[in-house]
Amino acid sequence: MDPSKAAKNIKDAVESTAEKAMDKAAEMATPEPPGRPGAEPASFEEPTEPREPLPPKPDQSSPDMRTATGAPAGTDENARTQQGAYLTTSTGARVRDSDHSLKAGPRGPILMQDHHFREKITHFDHERIPERVVHARGSGVHGVFEGYGTAADVTHAGFLQKGVTTPVFTRFSTVLGSRGSADTVRDTRGFATKFYTPEGTFDLVANNIPVFFIQDGIKFPDVIHAGKPHPDREIPQAQSAHDTFWDFVSLHTEAQHHTMWNMSDRGIPRSYRMMEGFGVHTFRMINAEGATSLVKFHWKPKLGVHSLTWEEAQLINGIDPDFHRRDLFDAIESGAFPEWELGIQVFEDNPEQEFAGIDLLDPTKIVPEELAPVQPIGRLTLNGNPTNFFAEVEQVAFHPGHLPPGIDVTDDPLLQARLFSYIDTQLTRLGGPNYNQIPINRPHAPVNDMLRDGYHQHADHAGVAPYKPNTLDGGCPFFAGADDRAFEDLPVRVAESTKVRENPATFDDHFSQVRLFWASMSPVEKEHIIRAYSFELGKCYDNTIKARQLQCLANIDPVLCSEVATSLGLPAPEPTVPLTEEVPSPALSQVGGTWPADGRMVGIVVDEDGELGGVEALKSTIFAAGMVPLIIGPHGGTVGGIEVQRTFATARSVEFDVLLLAGRPMPAPDSHGSRDDKGGAPSGPALDPRVQLLLDEVWRHAKVIGAWGDGTAALEAAGYSGQLPGVVTGDDAASVFTQVQELMASHRVWDRFPVAVS
Numbered sequence: 001m002d003p004s005k006a007a008k009n010i011k012d013a014v015e016s017t018a019e020k021a022m023d024k025a026a027e028m029a030t031p032e033p034p035g036r037p038g039a040e041p042a043s044f045e046e047p048t049e050p051r052e053p054l055p056p057k058p059d060q061s062s063p064d065m066r067t068a069t070g071a072p073a074g075t076d077e078n079a080r081t082q083q084g085a086y087l088t089t090s091t092g093a094r095v096r097d098s099d100h101s102l103k104a105g106p107r108g109p110i111l112m113q114d115h116h117f118r119e120k121i122t123h124f125d126h127e128r129i130p131e132r133v134v135h136a137r138g139s140g141v142h143g144v145f146e147g148y149g150t151a152a153d154v155t156h157a158g159f160l161q162k163g164v165t166t167p168v169f170t171r172f173s174t175v176l177g178s179r180g181s182a183d184t185v186r187d188t189r190g191f192a193t194k195f196y197t198p199e200g201t202f203d204l205v206a207n208n209i210p211v212f213f214i215q216d217g218i219k220f221p222d223v224i225h226a227g228k229p230h231p232d233r234e235i236p237q238a239q240s241a242h243d244t245f246w247d248f249v250s251l252h253t254e255a256q257h258h259t260m261w262n263m264s265d266r267g268i269p270r271s272y273r274m275m276e277g278f279g280v281h282t283f284r285m286i287n288a289e290g291a292t293s294l295v296k297f298h299w300k301p302k303l304g305v306h307s308l309t310w311e312e313a314q315l316i317n318g319i320d321p322d323f324h325r326r327d328l329f330d331a332i333e334s335g336a337f338p339e340w341e342l343g344i345q346v347f348e349d350n351p352e353q354e355f356a357g358i359d360l361l362d363p364t365k366i367v368p369e370e371l372a373p374v375q376p377i378g379r380l381t382l383n384g385n386p387t388n389f390f391a392e393v394e395q396v397a398f399h400p401g402h403l404p405p406g407i408d409v410t411d412d413p414l415l416q417a418r419l420f421s422y423i424d425t426q427l428t429r430l431g432g433p434n435y436n437q438i439p440i441n442r443p444h445a446p447v448n449d450m451l452r453d454g455y456h457q458h459a460d461h462a463g464v465a466p467y468k469p470n471t472l473d474g475g476c477p478f479f480a481g482a483d484d485r486a487f488e489d490l491p492v493r494v495a496e497s498t499k500v501r502e503n504p505a506t507f508d509d510h511f512s513q514v515r516l517f518w519a520s521m522s523p524v525e526k527e528h529i530i531r532a533y534s535f536e537l538g539k540c541y542d543n544t545i546k547a548r549q550l551q552c553l554a555n556i557d558p559v560l561c562s563e564v565a566t567s568l569g570l571p572a573p574e575p576t577v578p579l580t581e582e583v584p585s586p587a588l589s590q591v592g593g594t595w596p597a598d599g600r601m602v603g604i605v606v607d608e609d610g611e612l613g614g615v616e617a618l619k620s621t622i623f624a625a626g627m628v629p630l631i632i633g634p635h636g637g638t639v640g641g642i643e644v645q646r647t648f649a650t651a652r653s654v655e656f657d658v659l660l661l662a663g664r665p666m667p668a669p670d671s672h673g674s675r676d677d678k679g680g681a682p683s684g685p686a687l688d689p690r691v692q693l694l695l696d697e698v699w700r701h702a703k704v705i706g707a708w709g710d711g712t713a714a715l716e717a718a719g720y721s722g723q724l725p726g727v728v729t730g731d732d733a734a735s736v737f738t739q740v741q742e743l744m745a746s747h748r749v750w751d752r753f754p755v756a757v758s
């Protein structure tokens with residue numbers, strides 16, 4: 001899509017959201033029809049023509065799951081298309097009045113016979129289903145995946161072959177918080193994608209962090225119990241900054257690697273659109289000749305990997321707790337479709353299942369990309385918002401065991417546990433064993449299983465012999481033959497061994513890769529990590545836990561340990577393991593590159609006396625660059641003929657990626673603190689304090705600032721004069737924006753962060 005169109009659409013989407021809300025409000029304010037309750041409804045309530053049913057969604061155009069079983073197709077194709085013009089009961093009887101219960105007289109009690117009342121209330125009473133036990137807070141979108149064909153040497157999976165396109169549904173999530181928790185908390189993000197392939201569904205249930213807290217899934221309940229709110233007071237929500245989390249990770253030192261990723265900028269993404277994704281485990285692939293390889297999956301975002309600052313993240317949690325959900329929805333609504341490349345690291349399937357001394361079955365280890373490059377194998381484009389959040393986002397059920405032919409699991413003990421856990425939890429969460437019949441979960445391959453009955457069974461199965469072999473149904477359904485593209489459990493050798501509850505010795509090193517991560521960070525990223533540990537441990541009460549975590553940090557890096565120890569006011573211990581020399585992996589750092597600025601938000605401060613001549617032209621330039629200009633004025637409506645989207649009262653810096661000043665708004669005469677006690681002349685700064693706040697925040701958050709005309713005077717009045725990093729001034733809007741754009745490609749003005757470590 002043309003980027004200028006995309007940006008224009010973002011703007012329209014942002015504005016139309018407000019308009020829609022107003023239309024809705026007006027609609028809801030429609031006066032009651034005249035007449036007494038129960039009287040004939042006034043004719044204006046009745047549409048003259050029944051409305052067209054909604055068109056079927058693209059992702060639901062799959063073959064009906066019952067066609068293969070011979071049962072009638074399309075009987076529920078699907079509930080959403082049954083929306084006729086009239087309000088009905090659940091059994092289709094048209095309803096005349098849904099606002100008044102049936103009573104014994106206008107002032108009497110409700111009658112038991114009011115079946116419409118009882119149905120409405122009963123259904124409402126049962127609307128909630130359990131939220132996910134983890135990853136409860138999330139956003140989901142539809143999309144399409146296109147294979148490049150470059151994986152053909154390692155897998156015969158059909159959806160990865162050249163030019164094959166596959167519909168997908170992706171759900172992003174946080175891990176610890178409840179369904180209503182804020183988006184920009186410090187946490188791991190889920191990145192789960194369901195590929196509806198004609199050979200069976202493939203779920204790539206990934207995270208934005210390539211390692212996991214634990215090596216064996218039997219500890220999963222423990223790490224989650226430690227991260228979730230304390231059981232006595234049920235706080236804190238969606239936070240790792242509390243005693244039980246740090247108690248766990250300091251005792252289970254295998255968690256240190258994942259924990260450092262969480263403490264890094266990866267724990268607070270700028271957007272779901274700007275995150276990497278990782279399959280974490282090593283999977284096995286098989287090609288057409290039957291040769292197997294070990295692989296790790298990676299998602300690489302087109303927009304690069306970017307994060308919020310910690311202060312931004314905290315502000316957003318209050319100002320716009322739905323920040324990531326809104327960002328994703330608006331981008332897709334506007335046509336600025338986010339894209340990722342799927343890539344794989346490929347390893348020889350050797351008996352030890354190791355590469356360069358790294359145990360590939362240990363989910364707390366990465367393989368640096370410099371040692372095994374990520375090979376692109378396809379492209380994901382997310383291009384469709386859900387139309388019903390509950391039906392799609394809440395009911396989608398992923399499972400790492402949903403695999404097509406050509407991809408199989410390995411013996412990674414974390415993955416093995418996951419193969420059990422997802423189905424098990426969904427039995428409860430989605431109310432029984434038939435959740436794969438829910439439209440969002442329905443395979444796009446014909447289904448002919450012999451699973452029968454159970455809660456929420458929608459299939460009307462034909463035949464009398466759901467068992468094999470049988471003669472009564474003519475032997476149906478048949479087993480797939482060698483050429484029928486069936487899923488294959490690869491005949492992998494399992495080591496002859498003794499039953500034990502223990503890890504292999506190769507899982508014992510818990511610190512060298514954490515050192516590798518730390519060594520790969522730029523100074524500013526290291527600074528953020530130190531501050532994150534200092535903040536999180538500073539929120540713990542128990543000094544024993546803090547001291548134990550400091551011991552872990554001493555085993556990672558002495559500077560990291562001493563900086564955090566100083567902040568906590570505790571002694572820095574000596575390491576208890578040898579501090580290995582690690583070769584940095586540049587691929588792990590987020591800093592140093594340049595990326596497209598698609599979809600970025602540009603705030604432009606205007607006032608009546610400002611230099612507004614070039615502002616309309618600037619807006620067009622910004623749209624053309626694929627970004628969104630938002631005019632910030634002293635009041636709503638228009639300023640100097642320019643339409644205002646945000647006022648000084650409604651704008652807050654965290655919404656903008658860059659701030660431009662086209663004027664110098666003075667304090668309003670009645671603004672607090674701008675006049676002395678006797679109502680005399682302004683005594684505060686000669687700039688509206690709300691604009692001062694905007695400037696101070698974008699400065700602190702290392703965002704680009706641009707100004708021209710009176711805007712330059714505003715900068716000076718705010719204390720930002722002279723040659724400052726990331727501050728561009730000039731004679732006119734156009735020349736300033738050209739320089740601003742160049743700086744934006746680096747995401748932030750990194751020079752502006754004070755750095756104590758190198």
Ligand code: HEM
Pocket residue numbers: 131132133134135138171172173189190191192205206207211212216217218220279280281363396397398414417418421422425426429
């Ligand atoms: C590499 C490690 C892991 C990754 C990458 C991962 C990823 C995810 C993701 C992305 C989701 C959210 C799915 C959605 O959006 O609906 C999820 C949910 C879940 N995960 Fe994991 N997880 C991991 C480890 C585990 C382990 C070890 C277990 C249990 C033994 C587990 C159990 C669950 C459960 C029960 C859910 C909720 C599923 C639902 O209600 O549908 N996960 N996980």
